[in-house]
Amino acid sequence: MAERLGDIVRLTLDADGAESSPVIQLSVDQTRTLVAGAQQDLQDFFSLAETWAEQHLPAHAAAVTAALARALDVAPTP
Numbered sequence: 001m002a003e004r005l006g007d008i009v010r011l012t013l014d015a016d017g018a019e020s021s022p023v024i025q026l027s028v029d030q031t032r033t034l035v036a037g038a039q040q041d042l043q044d045f046f047s048l049a050e051t052w053a054e055q056h057l058p059a060h061a062a063a064v065t066a067a068l069a070r071a072l073d074v075a076p077t078p
Contacts, residue, residue: 004028046074 001012009031014021026034049068053061 042072043074046072 003010003012007028009026009028011024011026012021013023046065046068050061050065053064057064
């Protein structure tokens with residue numbers, strides 16, 4: 001669960017067992033940086049997977065990368 005408390009974002013790992021669940025508190029700026037980094041990591045992963053599929057599965061690369069793009073919610077490269 002994520003909740004914003006002023007300039008702090010509080011992440012509770014198990015919302016159902018919130019009393020015993022670990023809690024992470026980050027500033028809004030730290031949270032934005034973390035999310036931007038995760039988005040870049042996913043885009044980089046997709047790019048590498050796309051290249052791999054083109055090299056190792058040329059007949060199926062388009063289908064594989066399209067499915068992966070849907071799963072990761074990224075735009076395939078033209």
